[in-house]
Amino acid sequence: xxxxxxxxxxxxxxxxxxxxxxxxxxxxxxxxxxxxxxxxxxxxxxxxxxxxxxxxxxxxxxxxxxxxxxxxxxxxxxxxxxxxxxxxxxxxxxxxxxxxxxxxxxxxxxxxxxxxxxxxxxxxxxxxxxxxxxxxxxxxxxxxxxxxxxxxxxxxxxxxxxxxxxxxxxxxxxxxxxxxxxxxxxxxxxxxxxxxxxxxxxxxxxxxxxxxxxxxxxxxxxxxxxxxxxxxxxxxxxxxxxxxxxxxxxxxxxxxxxxxxxxxxxxxxxxxxxxxxxxxxxxxxxxxxxxxxxxxxxxxxxxxxxxxxxxxxxxxxxxxxxxxxxxxxxxxxxxxxxxxxxxxxxxxxxxxxxxxxxxxxxxxxxxxxxxxxxxxxx
Amino acid sequence: xxxxxxxxxxxxxxxxxxxxxxxxxxxxxxxxxxxxxxxxxxxxxxxxxxxxxxxxxxxxxxxxxxxxxxxxxxxxxxxxxxxxxxxxxxxxxxxxxxxxxxxxxxxxxxxxxxxxxxxxxxxxxxxxxxxxxxxxxxxxxxxxxxxxxxxxxxxxxxxxxxxxxxxxxxxxxxxxxxxxxxxxxxxxxxxxxxxxxxxxxxxxxxxxxxxxxxxxxxxxxxxxxxxxxxxxxxxxxxxxxxxxxxxxxxxxxxxxxxxxxxxxxxxxxxxxxxxxxxxxxxxxxxxxxxxxxxxxxxxxxxxxxx
Numbered sequence: 001x002x003x004x005x006x007x008x009x010x011x012x013x014x015x016x017x018x019x020x021x022x023x024x025x026x027x028x029x030x031x032x033x034x035x036x037x038x039x040x041x042x043x044x045x046x047x048x049x050x051x052x053x054x055x056x057x058x059x060x061x062x063x064x065x066x067x068x069x070x071x072x073x074x075x076x077x078x079x080x081x082x083x084x085x086x087x088x089x090x091x092x093x094x095x096x097x098x099x100x101x102x103x104x105x106x107x108x109x110x111x112x113x114x115x116x117x118x119x120x121x122x123x124x125x126x127x128x129x130x131x132x133x134x135x136x137x138x139x140x141x142x143x144x145x146x147x148x149x150x151x152x153x154x155x156x157x158x159x160x161x162x163x164x165x166x167x168x169x170x171x172x173x174x175x176x177x178x179x180x181x182x183x184x185x186x187x188x189x190x191x192x193x194x195x196x197x198x199x200x201x202x203x204x205x206x207x208x209x210x211x212x213x214x215x216x217x218x219x220x221x222x223x224x225x226x227x228x229x230x231x232x233x234x235x236x237x238x239x240x241x242x243x244x245x246x247x248x249x250x251x252x253x254x255x256x257x258x259x260x261x262x263x264x265x266x267x268x269x270x271x272x273x274x275x276x277x278x279x280x281x282x283x284x285x286x287x288x289x290x291x292x293x294x295x296x297x298x299x300x301x302x303x304x305x306x307x308x309x310x311x312x313x314x315x316x317x318x319x320x321x322x323x324x325x326x327x328x329x330x331x332x333x334x335x336x337x338x339x340x341x342x343x344x345x346x347x348x349x350x351x352x353x354x355x356x357x358x359x360x361x362x363x364x365x366x367x368x369x370x371x372x373x374x375x376x377x378x
Numbered sequence: 379x380x381x382x383x384x385x386x387x388x389x390x391x392x393x394x395x396x397x398x399x400x401x402x403x404x405x406x407x408x409x410x411x412x413x414x415x416x417x418x419x420x421x422x423x424x425x426x427x428x429x430x431x432x433x434x435x436x437x438x439x440x441x442x443x444x445x446x447x448x449x450x451x452x453x454x455x456x457x458x459x460x461x462x463x464x465x466x467x468x469x470x471x472x473x474x475x476x477x478x479x480x481x482x483x484x485x486x487x488x489x490x491x492x493x494x495x496x497x498x499x500x501x502x503x504x505x506x507x508x509x510x511x512x513x514x515x516x517x518x519x520x521x522x523x524x525x526x527x528x529x530x531x532x533x534x535x536x537x538x539x540x541x542x543x544x545x546x547x548x549x550x551x552x553x554x555x556x557x558x559x560x561x562x563x564x565x566x567x568x569x570x571x572x573x574x575x576x577x578x579x580x581x582x583x584x585x586x587x588x589x590x591x592x593x594x595x596x597x598x599x600x601x602x603x604x605x606x607x608x609x610x611x612x613x614x615x616x617x618x619x620x621x622x623x624x625x626x627x628x629x630x631x632x633x634x635x636x637x638x639x640x641x642x643x644x645x646x647x648x649x650x651x652x653x654x655x656x657x658x659x660x661x662x663x664x665x666x667x668x669x670x671x672x673x674x675x676x677x678x679x680x681x682x683x684x
Contacts, residue, residue, distance in 0.1 A: 222458060
């Protein structure tokens with residue numbers, strides 16, 4: 001009988017929370033608007049592909065070979081030839097004016113050296129302001145040149161006597177994302193941020209708002225249990241976060257055709273464990289802050305650090321060792337890996353069991369910490 | 379609850395410090411069952427601190443506090459079941475309707491509106507026509523009635539109201555006190571704090587509190603009776619000048635402004651103040667009025683503060 005009353009009490013607490021959530025005018029646009037905007041815009045914007053690289057040409061050879069090389073670049077959809085001259089200074093000036101990304105300098109005697117000695121030099125001068133872009137331009141341009149060079153070798157070794165000298169042609173094949181489509185890679189990552197953002201902020205803000213308005217006082221004098229209060233606060237936001245994930249996956253499937261290779265049940269199961277951590281953090285932040293501004297500031301700080309270290313843009317394996325150690329407490333890191341593993345690779349439970357149990361322990365710690373910090377008496 | 383004296387609230391040597399500041403400096407009082415007890419004092423006197431300790435929201439730094447013979451530190455969970463609290467600031471859910479607020483608080487106390495409707499009927503009936511309206515859209519007086527209904531919905535034995543009439547218009551204030559007196563008649567023990575001295579007369583007993591200390595506890599009549607001196611109301615056309623002039627007269631003990639009059643006491647009660655009129659005329663005052671009056675609670679408060 002007593003237990004029945006308790007269950008009923010939680011029911012009324014939940015009912016009140018949901019009434020308030022759906023009565024909040026910014027809530028519905030946030031639940032539906034944010035994922036659409038984040039996914040549709042960010043997936044396109046957060047691209048690692050380089051298109052329309054502006055190239056300036058200094059061709060001092062003016063031979064058939066050099067023309068052939070230039071036309072390789074001109075014919076590529078990634079390059080945009082924006083000028084040519086014989087003066088290096090003129091070319092450098094365009095880099096200074098931010099009009100050129102890369103200068104290619106073909107030296108005098110390019111064709112002659114290539115035919116006679118089967119070896120020649122080409123110089124690339126790349127604008128290094130953006131390190132990532134510069135290394136990409138280098139990689140692209142080098143591969144265009146080596147592609148061209150190999151063709152020549154192939155051309156020159158057409159003679160029957162040298163047939164066995166045909167160079168080895170390395171062909172790379174990328175598994176799980178064969179075309180290296182960055183959208184397929186980015187979308188699950190952005191989905192992780194989205195789910196985390198919504199659940200962490202909303203939980204923390206919700207409780208602090210009760211503090212600000214003073215309703216928490218009124219609740220504290222009631223016989224409501226800590227446990228009931230916290231369940232009442234966590235369950236609604238967990239449901240909203242799971243809904244966000246489903247909604248985001250649907251957008252991904254419909255608009256970006258992301259593959260869903262693994263089990264959705266596993267993904268949602270893992271997400272629940274992940275949300276225990278995130279909601280625990282949100283709850284903890286709310287217990288140590290007394291205004292919504294404080295919540296915003298603290299949550300924003302952690303979000304930013306965690307997102308940048310999570311491996312959404314860069315591989316965590318290439319981070320320094322200390323950073324990899326810090327990632328042990330970064331919930332994003334675990335989910336970022338697992339969502340990609342399940343969606344793109346079809347990993348099963350045992351493949352993600354390390355992340356699963358790590359988060360389970362983490363979540364238990366965070367929630368206990370938050371419950372311990374939440375006081376009904378000061 | 380088992381106590382022969384039926385002391386519902388018992389406070390002994392209560393102290394509360396916030397880091398460096400001592401807000402409550404050793405307060406003792408008791409409230410018996412069915413009593414309407416007032417805590418009267420200016421802002422910052424420590425009224426809210428005392429109430430937050432009584433409502434188990436805060437632990438005392440020192441001293442013993444028992445509610446219904448239960449210890450506020452050890453048995454706070456039990457106490458909360460029998461306590462109704464109306465904080466100083468309106469703290470119900472602004473985005474829930476009148477009915478939803480009441481329903482929610484009834485439910486978390488494990489009861490329903492119907493079960494205790496009789497108790498709140500008088501009060502709730504006045505706002506029931508607006509029961510679908512959001513709490514944020516209620517007027518000040520209506521908010522106060524809703525807050526009182528929510529504090530009563532679980533039929534508490536003790537009702538604690540922290541400055542319920544601050545910022546409420548005169549008509550609503552009067553209505554509110556009438557409601558409190560009706561609740562008292564139903565056997566509920568009520569503790570109320572207020573900065574308004576005129577409300578003290580409506581309490582069974584009052585404690586005058588200043589700077590974290592109780593200056594006097596008694597029935598309003600006895601507190602006034604203890605004044606024991608003659609009190610005069612003085613008025614002239616230039617009140618500001620009058621204060622200055624009266625304070626420089628050495629036969630006068632105290633001068634306090636009260637609306638358009640100044641209340642004064644003199645060092646010897648045999649003095650019939652004829653000399654005073656001459657002095658004031660000499661200072662160029664016109665329209666001088668002097669009459670003997672009965673002291674009120676505020677006069678007593680001022681007297682005690684000296």
